Amino acid sequence: MHRPLTIQDFIQLVVNEVARPCPLEERTLLALALTCRAFQEAALDMLWAHQDGLGRLVQCLPEDLWTYSDDPLEDITLSEPTRATTQQDWQRFDVYARRVRTLDIDDSPYFKSQSIQIRSGENEHLAGGVHDITSASFRRLCDFRNLRRFGLNTEMRIILDDDAVQEMAMSWPRLEYLHFSSLESPPTSATLEGLAHLSRYCPSLSSLCINVQTRGTVVSADVIPGGGFCNRALEQIEFRMSFPFGNEAKIAAFLNAIFPNIRSLIGRGEGYGI
Known part of the structure; x- marks a missing residue:
């Protein structure tokens, strides 16, 4: 191949053109990856994105x-x-996992x-x-360092704590969309402190759906929620099965500190709303 044709911008333009939605999109990308070494990485990135x-x-x-x-x-x-x-x-798994940008998991019988x-x-x-999905279930997914979207829709209980949320937040710094949806009301131990990790490590996060436990939320003049870090991209949070236990004014103050542009909260009960 002529050297000018190996310029990465040109290669990406070719792959983007091949990847336009069509019935043979995947076959064409696979053929491109297998036929020419110069196009292999870009084609595989698109195939697994x-x-x-x-x-x-x-x-x-x-x-x-x-x-x-x-x-x-x-x-x-x-x-x-x-x-x-x-x-x-895990070597082969890791080769392809790093290419994933969007991961949606749905165990509904209608999917x-x-x-x-x-x-x-x-x-x-x-x-x-x-019947329970715990933090251990997500640990290997933290290898998806370039992940931008993650959605899990399940009939099982999703049980997370603040440490698990922090691990995910630090592993997925490019995250834009994070949705955990469960039909079961979980005995979750994740708190608003866990959300503070998302505000700190995921500055591009703009869509969030998660269950949290709000009882005992503390806001004081001496401690800034989230250590002063905030996310300005998020405007709405969906708490799904969560109830607003505790002092609603403190809950609102905590969320406003870590997500200053938040406009609405969606959850069970009438206590949510800004």
């Missing part, structure tokens, strides 16, 4: 860690490992796309596998 579910990423793991089910929706069952995983097991069923030995007596 938007993922509906974890199916393709799970398939990057060794085949003894997952299997296809007989379900017509082509579920993938990710079983509890029968052996300790090694760094080598007609490839889905993941995670089963753990200690919970096999429960129908449908694991």
Whole structure:
């Protein structure tokens, strides 16, 4: 290939043109990645940028860690490992995980796309596998350093604490969209202090849906909420299943300090509203 054609801006223009929505978009990008080394990285970045579910990423793991089910929706069952995983097991996963920009996970029975069923030995007596999604479930997702959108819609309980929120916030500095949606009301231990981590480490976050526990919110003249860091991109927060327990004026003052441009809160009960 002529050297002028290897300029990254030119390569990106070609890949962007190939990636325009069409029935053969993925096949064309894959062919481009496999045919020319100069286009390989840009084409693979575009192929993996938007993922509906974890199916393709799970398939990057060794085949003894997952299997296809007989379900017509082509579920993938990710079983509890029968052996300790090694760094080598995750090498292929890491190569593609870093390319993901948008990750949407929906385990609703009405979501007609490839889905993941995670089963753990200690919970096999429960129908449908694991019923709680904890911070441990998200830890490996923190490797998606370039992630900009993350959405999880599930019928299971999502249980997070402030440390888990901080880990995600520090791992996803480019995050613009973060939505946790659960039909179950969780015994969450995440507080407004957890949201302060998002305001500090995710300055581009503009859409947020999460459950928090607001009881005991403290605001004083001696301590600035969030350590003085704030996010000016966020204008609306959806608390889903959360109730505004505690002093509503203090809750509003805390949120206003870390998200100064917030205009509305959406949640259960009549206590929310700015």
